[in-house]
Amino acid sequence: MTRGVRDEDWDRAVGALDQAGEICLACHVRPDGDALGSMLAVAHALTARGGRRVIASFGDQPFKVPRILRFLPGLDLLSPPQAYPERPRLMITFDASSVDRLGLLAGHATRAAELIVLDHHASNPGFGTIDLIDPAAAATAVLAGQLIDAMGVPLTAAIAAGLYTGLVTDTGSFRFSSTPQVHRMAARLIETGLDPAFFARELLDRAPFGYLHLLSAALGRAVLEPGQAGGYGLVWTTVTREDRAAGRLPYEVTEDVIDEVRRTDEAEVAVVFKESDDGLWHVSARSKGRVDVARAAVALGGGGHSQAAGFTTDEPVPDALARLRVLLAVPDGPRPVPSAPAGAAEAGGR
Numbered sequence: 001m002t003r004g005v006r007d008e009d010w011d012r013a014v015g016a017l018d019q020a021g022e023i024c025l026a027c028h029v030r031p032d033g034d035a036l037g038s039m040l041a042v043a044h045a046l047t048a049r050g051g052r053r054v055i056a057s058f059g060d061q062p063f064k065v066p067r068i069l070r071f072l073p074g075l076d077l078l079s080p081p082q083a084y085p086e087r088p089r090l091m092i093t094f095d096a097s098s099v100d101r102l103g104l105l106a107g108h109a110t111r112a113a114e115l116i117v118l119d120h121h122a123s124n125p126g127f128g129t130i131d132l133i134d135p136a137a138a139a140t141a142v143l144a145g146q147l148i149d150a151m152g153v154p155l156t157a158a159i160a161a162g163l164y165t166g167l168v169t170d171t172g173s174f175r176f177s178s179t180p181q182v183h184r185m186a187a188r189l190i191e192t193g194l195d196p197a198f199f200a201r202e203l204l205d206r207a208p209f210g211y212l213h214l215l216s217a218a219l220g221r222a223v224l225e226p227g228q229a230g231g232y233g234l235v236w237t238t239v240t241r242e243d244r245a246a247g248r249l250p251y252e253v254t255e256d257v258i259d260e261v262r263r264t265d266e267a268e269v270a271v272v273f274k275e276s277d278d279g280l281w282h283v284s285a286r287s288k289g290r291v292d293v294a295r296a297a298v299a300l301g302g303g304g305h306s307q308a309a310g311f312t313t314d315e316p317v318p319d320a321l322a323r324l325r326v327l328l329a330v331p332d333g334p335r336p337v338p339s340a341p342a343g344a345a346e347a348g349g350r
């Protein structure tokens with residue numbers, strides 16, 4: 001096990017929360033289930049104790065909760081970033097690997113008198129005054145659960161909903177980092193009465209009809225480059241604004257495309273370029289384990305984990321791809337025999 005959070009830091013965090021009259025929460029932009037779920041869980045826990053103002057937000061403009069997460073209890077606890085105090089006395093960030101991942105709220109974090117950083121990205125430099133960062137945690141939700149326990153707040157169904165959403169999202173529905181601790185935590189959450197089948201349907205098994213055509217277009221133009229990623233193979237594709245225009249689909253529907261592309265047996269690394277409404281490319285990269293995609297993503301201004309990382313670029317795809325190929329060229333493991341079918345034998349193994 002890699003390093004965890006020091007006991008004294010949990011104590012300092014709980015002490016700061018106990019004394020605060022106002023607590024400001026923020027998760028990373030374009031929030032996923034771990035970011036928003038963790039933040040809402042802690043918002044519920046802080047609200048349950050009463051006696052102080054809780055402000056929860058994320059720095060997107062326009063401020064919109066992704067459709068897929070609108071089933072979460074507690075959206076009424078959210079306010080737009082414009083309502084955020086300019087100089088928070090106490091602020092907590094969720095699942096943000098660096099301060100710029102807070103978007104419009106990055107400056108607020110920099111100005112906060114006390115900043116608790118709750119995160120599980122190894123690339124996190126520790127930008128808080130109290131860093132609750134554990135790269136061994138499967139999700140920020142694990143750390144949010146520990147914080148709630150440390151505060152002595154009993155789990156409610158609403159708290160559990162946020163934490164469970166974070167766990168399901170970041171473990172790929174218990175496929176990755178699926179440790180005994182993760183399952184013990186899931187068991188505790190389910191014991192509050194939540195229905196796992198409902199969460200699976202909401203988080204994993206739904207999409208608007210137009211998604212089928214978008215997926216078809218994106219998969220249809222996927223490119224396999226067996227010689228790339230140190231000879232282990234690279235597969236990549238794009239999802240453009242035009243792909244979304246036909247079905248009037250929001251950007252967030254592009255997030256799941258990587259889960260199809262990364263199936264590719266012949267490629268160790270999968271990459272999807274997703275074009276947002278403002279023409280930027282948000283890039284998702286996944287590795288089966290032998291190539292560190294976080295290292296490449298960090299070098300390109302992004303972040304993430306060794307097997308799941310991303311970055312954002314305004315460069316044309318061919319240029320960004322050229323830089324990515326160079327960065328992916330040095331895998332951590334031994335090089336395969338050049339004539340061997342890349343990754344074929346190990347496909348699916350983690």
Ligand code: AMP
Nearest residue numbers: 284285302303304305308309310311312
């Ligand atoms: P995604 O591909 O969006 O599911 O993200 C995979 C991982 O990479 C997550 O841990 C994200 O936090 C991280 N990540 C994705 N995009 C960025 C970005 N633009 N900057 C920093 N980290 C990112």
Ligand code: MN
Nearest residue numbers: 032034035095
């Ligand atoms: Mn996240």
Ligand code: MN
Nearest residue numbers: 034095140170
């Ligand atoms: Mn996460």
